[in-house]
Amino acid sequence: MQVTWKPTIVAFCCNWCSYAGADLSGTNRLQYPANVKIIRIPCSCRLNPMFILRAFQKGADGVILCGCHPGDCHYTTGNYYARRRMTLLFSMLDFLGIEKGRTRVEWVSAAEGAKFAATMNEFVKTITELGENRRLEDLRCKE
Amino acid sequence: MQGVKEKALELLASGKAQRVLGWKTGEFFYDLTPGVFESAEEVEREFEYGVFAGANLSKYCIAESKKDGVTAVFLKPCDAYSFVQLLKEYKVKREKFYIVGVQCDGMCDMEKIRAAGISGATAVSEDGDTLKISTIYGEETMKKSDALLLKCKTCKSKKLVIFDELLGEQGEDCPESHRFDEVERLERLSPEERFSFWRGELSRCIRCNACRNVCPACTCETCVFDNHNLGTDNKAAASDFEENFFHIIRAFHVTSRCTDCGECSRVCPQHIPLHLLNRKFIKDTNELYGAYQAGADLESRPPLMDFRKDDCEPSVVYERGGAKG
Amino acid sequence: MKKLALKELESLFAAIAAQQTLYLPQDDAAGQAQFAAWKEGAARSRRLNTARSAKDLFFPQVENLAGFKREGKSIEIFETREDVRPFTVFGVRACDARSFEILDKVFLKAPVDTFYASRREMGTVITLACTKPDETCFCRSFGIDPANPAGDVSCWMDEETLYWQANTAKGETLTSELPMLEDGGEEAVKAQQEKLHVILEKLPLAQLDLSKVGAGETEALFNRPEWKSLSESCLGCGTCTFVCPTCQCYDVQEFNTGKTVRRFRCWDSCMYSDFTKMSAGQPRPTQLERFRQRFMHKLVYFPDNNDGQFGCVGCGRCLQKCPIHMNIVKVIKTMGGGDDAK
């Protein structure tokens, strides 16, 4: 592995809590690595497992979903569904031998700017240690 | 099983059903094809039931449900679960079917017989638990248990969950099926071992879509993998797409809807144990959200369309014991 | 004719593999035979035939055609063709050997498919005569003699010896590079052929009545009501197509890697609901039309355009692999005059 390699990380953030939490960490100038790119979705339950696999296929090294804390969902129940879906998906990825920790779910409220930054720092560290995503990539995208 | 053909004739004669969905005799003793019979004559000529009637007829009920009149259908226990699941998702109409439940002792797989080195088979007879197979090269024998379809070896239930009439005895769930043993064995491996196992298996995939098309839970009008407008289509068996995307999503999409009928593995021309992916989801669902059997009833909420406020967090996957690494 | 003691077979393979890639049937993890590159110590499969046909080596499931790269507002097209190096396939059965004849008629006719052509040019086919055909074999019905397979080199094998007969210049060249081959073996081969012909008599499907199908039968067959009941059980999967040694339809698709776009072709199946889908919709809207297309193509349209040659070689793969056991034999028998099946 090259020393200069930096992982590509996709963070899906729900519009109401986590995206606002990410904004707050910006407002507070809390640093986290630039490899994290955020995609705004209305609710964590909008995250289709296909989006995660698509990200890995196209070369992402880690995918994280952030949503409102359970019980605080703007749509009352969205994150509960997301939680089940992600649990099962992650378990399947684990079953297929994908490294533990490439995927993650974290509940971040709009007030938790610090938690957002800390989570991202930690996640980037984990993924950097895991190295490049080789098990879920599409070889065609490695040019 | 005695009486299946007679029942078909009787139902047509009595007018209880306008047609019968069953199995048609083939060129050999093992190549039964699901088929629709509209007259007694056809039944007399072509209807056949036996240990090679492994095909699950419930998916054909979707098409039959659109026809006028009543279709009589023969359902084995695992097929009946699929039927109820289809009913639950409004894919079939109950009043369109006269369901004859057929008890089943396990169905045989010609591929297993071939794998045992038996070729040129022309006839078979059952002698207790031994299969006597006549071939053009002479007589061969094989234990029936060795010739069973993969799904029948770990039969989950002999209970017919839906029927209008029963041929044979009502059966029970088989709690000792050990159907999760293989999943557990894989779970105990290291991620590297699991990865190489699945790479080995899934890389054989030729994307013929038989697993998807045979699946009674795959009832989409257009599959996401055929949907060009969505941008998720992919026809090719190319560059890890099957390993990294197709089979994961295929299994995910039937999660909490899959009745574990085992058709996916039965039809795979490359003998990939696809049912293990479905079973992994079933096992996880049972363990994390309480026991659930798709197709067991019409009322219960599928676990993926349900939640509890105190459900485990996704990180449980990484914290659970058992698996190394 | 040449021969070689079977215990020397390994050295023969090694000699071929020293110069080019050698593919031969080997058992995969599920116990099925597949063509795979030979490596030292690799065991030859004992199965009658491979699960996937030898077609795959000449017409792979996926093949890159071209690439596109966009830079600002301009687009560059670049070559993605891989170099085809000489290779040899050992253990091709008579049925698969015939399939090349059929594929050649499609791909080598002008405009020539240069991807296929280069593989045909670089590939040497070593066939192997059958000794123990399966009940699903019906190559005989198409005039194929499994005891006398075509190919650049034909081989026979008994318990102790491999017999080798070069048929083409390519085969002769290869033979000349293999000094371990000795002369002789004609009689043993003849005996084996006779033995096989006796077995062939016993095969249930060896003598299919093809009189009702073939060139010129379109009108007679196209509107037959039996298509409905035959196609009713078809799942619309592509298993038969993908294991078939003669199916040659493909789709051209593009894949956006993010940096470039790859144009590739991949096998397609006329059984699929989106086969040849056009802006106006699906020309064969139900499975009946799609099912009919596959068999009419093999049994009528192809003979129509190719001097009566059928598009089927009777390898029996579809008989073994179809999830619901619907197959070309059942179609032929149904169309060939009703109830003689049983």
Add this chain to the structure above:
Amino acid sequence: MEQNMMDTIARISGVNLRRCMRCGKCTASCPAFDEMEYHPHQFVSMVENGRIDELLASQGIYTCLSCFACVERCPRNVEPAKLIEAVRLAVIRKQGENHLHAEQIPAMLDDELPQQAIVSAFRKYKR
């Protein structure tokens, strides 16, 4: 040691001490109140607070009739009687001898009587 004992008692009894909300209904229901130096609710809090030795030394544990009134009445399903029985068992385990002799259990067992009451009674009168 203390912690160990607490855990043992909690485990034997199967009682979740934290459920107790100190309502005292167990003690209010107790027919043996006057005979006991520690009362059911105190058992719960003493075990929880680790005052095991005092309990083990107490005669009160044998005064409990195992009538299960406290178990029946407890609104939080804490089941003090089971806890008391666990304390008794702990005493026995500590002494390293079991006062029960199987052959002494006569045939006069009554179906209505809780099993635990019989067993504890024998243990008590054997002393």
Add this chain to the structure above:
Amino acid sequence: MQKIGVFVCHCGTNIAATVDVETVAKTLGKEPGVVFTTDYPYMCSQTGQQMIQDKIQELGLTGVVICSCSPRMHEQTFRKACHKAGLNDYMVEIANIREQCSWIHKDKQEATEKAVILGRAAIAKVQLNAPLTAGTSPVTKRALVIGGGIAGIQTALDIAEAGFEVDIVEKQPTIGGKMTQIDKTFPTLDCAACILTPKMVDCAQNEKIHIYAYSEVEQVGGFVGNFHVKIRRKARFVNEDVCTGCGACTEKCPQKKVPNAFNLGLDTRRAIYIPFAQAVPKVATIDPDYCNMLKNGKCGVCAKVCTAGAIDYKQKDTTIEREYGAIVAATGFNPIDLSQFDEFAYSKSPDVVSSLEFERLMNAAGPTGGTLLRPSDGTHPKTIVFVQCVGSRCEDAQKGKSYCSKICCMYTAKHAMLCREKYPDTDVYVFYIDVRTPGKNFDEFYRRAVEEYGVHYIKGMVGKVVPENGKLKVQASDLLDNRQLHIDADMVVLAAAIEPDKSARSVATMLTASMDTNDFFTEAHPKLRPVESPTAGVFLSGTCQGPKDIPETVAQASAAAAKVIGLLCKDSLTCNPCVAEPNELMCNGCSNCEKVCPYGAITYIDKEFRGPNRTTLIRRVAQVNPAVCQGCGACTVACMSGAMDLKGFSNKQIMAEVDAICR
């Protein structure tokens, strides 16, 4: 292909200091579809907005990407600006390069690269954007209040005050609810009837309010702004419009042995009755279970004495249908059934009463005319024991409820205080687990009971109550004193837990409003939207949402009314255009989306489609009501085939963003 303009904002130096905005603009200019890029110090300024508008018109831009601060900040600003220039609001995408880029990174090169990628993702998304128009749906300017207790009454009065028509549906013959049965109210001790009955009369006299008493909601259809409701009016056998409420019939009816439900069965009434003197509507009702005329056709006394001719033995239930813009659930509560609590001898002794029964025994209009007498022998009780938390905070689901019923501490203090005040010679004991008195003047009230009135508050519980020789032997614990108490009481009063009315569940089902495990209605947000149900247009008032005392109930009732008024003030509702939309051709009718929709926005219909070969076929397909859908997207993932998609956040758009980021 869209014609996209990219506008990169410096935000003074907020962005420009760490992101090389010129490079970003230049690099993004190479993206497909981008026809114009620029950067500017303050995009959100008047000049900046003007520039965007000019470019839209000058170049005919079909999409705009603004690389600036968070969309939470200025998305609306830019949408409005583009709107003015004729571009659809939803053809604007924001790349957040301030909060999520320049502010969190120090390395200029890294930050610039990231800004380019974020911009690229926004461009990829806008490529697939389609103009969206917010739909509108009309609002029926009429509200329905289900339940005519103090919550329903207050809500109805407030809504009517704002000038909207309100209907109250009450299943009892009169409105008023539980509060009519209460004697005095804490902590002020004013008479419940004195403050409630004027409100009931206001309701009756308010021409905007229509009371459907003795009626039940039978069916609810429609959605926010447009509910269709069927109301069943049960037969009273008395013509409501004719009856004057004179009460002659209730005096002459020969059937005298009917348990009086209003007094909780502590006395009897006639088969034809008016629940209480101030009932609204004040009309008689015949109880068909007891009326001889209705049961066996013999009697007819009431019809004879009724000078108005209001009696109609042949009356049948009728159903009326009404349209509403909003619905308020105010279904209230009931004390739990105490028959499970044998230890307190509730079913054995008439002198063991529930607190609500005690209210009736203290009430001047009650069975004893306001003198506290023992139900068994009519003597004055000298020793009274109050037991708190009977069935509250109880883990045993068979017997009680795991929650705190909230009101018992205060009303028990009130009862104890009133006893001591009226009858200073009585001994009053209150057994408590905890005394919970949060509320204005609440703790002071409780302390007054102890300090001024000498009520004995004992920390502990009653273990058992045994009726013996006309006394009630109470055995209880005093935990602070470590004593067991044995009290010979004359009366025992049980503070029963309260539970939602049994009818609430069927109402919730009809309204597609969700409930918790205790059958209390769930609020849309536990903190921020406490009076709304997650179902749009359905509001919650009073104890149907959770245990509450009267002041809290009234406060919530007014809050619910305010929400209703806010809704009914609108002529039409603007829908969120980013809602789910099914592709009917792909929908397979499985109902999985319906199952996960928290708003009940998805329904299924059988629809005719063109099949292959000129056939038609009927397929079951999903329909989304855009007025109800809130756009969470839960359904889009439950939908296997991808037939259900979310406008503005479509599968394709999100995947395009993913692709753009990962490339």
